[in-house]
Amino acid sequence: MEAACASLLRVATIVAHVNGGLVVEVAAQEGCEQCARGRGCGVGLLARQRSRQLVVALPRAASVDTDQAVEQCYPLGQQVTISLPRTSVTLLAFFVYAFPLMAALLLAGLVPLVSTALWLAPLVFFATLIMCAISMKVLLRERSERFRPRLVC
Known part of the structure; x- marks a missing residue:
């Protein structure tokens, strides 16, 4: 059960x-x-x-x-x-949605400490999202078996 x-x-x-x-x-x-x-x-x-x-x-x-x-x-x-497994669904959702968004927000929030250019924060935000999406695709490709449904005997 x-x-x-x-x-x-x-x-x-x-x-x-x-x-x-x-x-x-x-x-x-x-x-x-x-x-x-x-x-x-x-x-x-x-x-x-x-x-x-x-x-x-x-x-x-x-x-x-x-x-x-x-x-x-x-x-x-x-x-x-x-x-x-529910843990696989939760972990996949974290890697696909939460992690890229948190990384993009963090880096975009740090931009004003480095530069006063108004256009740099949105650029860093979207560039981080794109890079995270590409990274997750490459990293999770080798671990895709973990997120595959299994036959129950």
Whole structure:
């Protein structure tokens, strides 16, 4: 029960098999108005449109040797549960939104101590936002597996 609270869970349908994983389709829940709009409860992150296809790796405990065995264990059309840890969502939101904004505000606030040019503070603010966005994209690319939904056994 505690593990379920620590993760965002979603039911998905298997639509294809790929090397080492499954392609699943996550549909927006009809009963949840916020999910249908793709925002609000956090599970909407898994399905921004009405439905979205994701590649989910097979769990190591459920690893099977051949593609034929994967198709037998996980047939097309089968419903599976995927999860995304809440801490991953929070951490990703911090790196994408909060950190760049805090850095830009801090550096733009320090500009008047260095220069009296009126145009320099906005320039530093927007340049910092752009540099943080590029840096986060490069740094998080190698760690993207941490923010990928996982198949629940």
